[in-house]
Amino acid sequence: MDSRSVIGRFFSKIKHGVPEWALSAPSVVWLLLFFLIPSLLVFAIAFRTADPSGGIDDGWTLETIKNVLRPEYVWVLWRTVWVSVAVTVICLLLSIPVGYWISRQNPKYRYWYLLIFIMPLWTNFLIRIFAWRILLNPEGFLRRALIAMGIIPSDVFLLNNIGAVIIVTVYTCLPFAILPIYAAAEKFNYSLLEAAQDLGASRFKAFYSIFLPGIRRGIITAILVVLIPSMGSYAIPDLVGGVNGEMLGNKIAIRASAYRNLPEAAALAAMLSIIITIPIIVLWLRQRRVAKTTGSALKSHVEGGLVK
């Protein structure tokens, strides 16, 4: 009884006595040290000289930046951007019908339908890539079946090209696109679609000018959670892309490991950071216009991560 009241006082002290800053300190300090400072450090190290043993030297130089802007890298940057945009468009084209379909099902079973699309995320990321390597294998049944059916000529390979990178990236990103779109579609008032059609709008017109704007918030979140990870993709192009499938992430990784030159890796990373900031700002501004709070977009983002 006595000890209890002591602990009780201790907890009421926590409630009233521990200030806001003390409760915020652990996460703020941690993320400053291991997230914000390193992220900014990247920009500084891009101007340092490399030391021959693969470290970072004390000198300052502009050479690395010049080096990174040479055509070879600009070409890779361009590929990174168009592949990510292609992946995002395909993900939207697939996830909008799926989100629509799930949201039209009996509410009792929607969760289970949604789960079908999320369960593949529960397998390890690399293993999903590996599974595609088996599927797209030159000796595998898929290629032989496609050749037998005359869909592809017999000299076409499915693996180690940019097409494989796009397919596998779509595969890994799709659940993250389906989640926010479904979340938005579930709240959509479908009687609006019927009303539009009753008033003479074509099916396409009703879908395009009523449904799509209605789920706009979900679409914006889906773009955000697909486009940005795709731009930072490293493992997928490395494992299924071959020589012509390399993206910026690969160049960063190569400069950080095999052909070690950390300032150059930093300069490439700085380039990638700047590139991904553009869609983040554009989408963030749109998101703000669409809704005052980013709360629900955030929620679907986190739910996407949750089920991962």
Next chain:
Amino acid sequence: MTKVNSRFTSLFVTIFVIIFMYLPIVMLVTMSFNASRYGGKWTGFSLKWYETLFRDHSVINATMNTLFVALMATIFSTIIGTLAAWVLNAYKNSNVQRLHYGLIYAPLVVPDVLMGISLLLMFVSLKVDLGLTTVILAHITFCVSYVAFTVLARLQDFDFALIQAAQDLGAGSFRIFIKIILPLLLPGIIAGAMMAFTLSMDDFVVTFFVGGPGSTTLPVKVYSMMKHGPPAIINALSVVFMAVTFTVAIIGNVLLRKKSSPSRAVAQH
């Protein structure tokens, strides 16, 4: 008629997506029982790849590393993330918390490659030896945000009137904490911890950057096997790995879905 049509289109795409999602996984599991060394063609049922797998010391070692890193990352990120969620919720209107919120949100948006390279650059600048410690520090960093938002989602549904009611009924702070706050928040904390665990186990890219000799985790091992090793063992390894993450994810999902029942907590009191 039109309604039937649009439903048909979406059903068609949905079925296509389901096949697209499951075909590779089905192939992978099937191939792990294939006797042939190089995949491709089916040459008969065999468990030999599983036997080889369980005799491989480097795989067992990598598994131990993975579990150790995941455990450490989970413990620390759960504590830090839960505190962050609590303070974000308690001081919703403070400007400091708005910045805090942004700081916790940002790691969710930044690609793994950038997080990996920036941590690597920092560790190299500080001349820290790369190894299990650096991997754990990195994993805690990306797990904190996920834990914080999971617990925060839970807190937003939290009915603070319950605390008031309990106080009015004469309960002490300790009783309130044990009987009301903890039971209601625990599923959220456990779900956050489970997520941290699976994210840590799943991570390859960040580990690849900040890892060093002796810190090979299972995903890094799978990667090097895919690059250099015999492909057949990876099939078996993948299936085992898949079974483990599935179990953790299912438990996490069940806990997350379990609706809090405030009335029960009050009734218990």
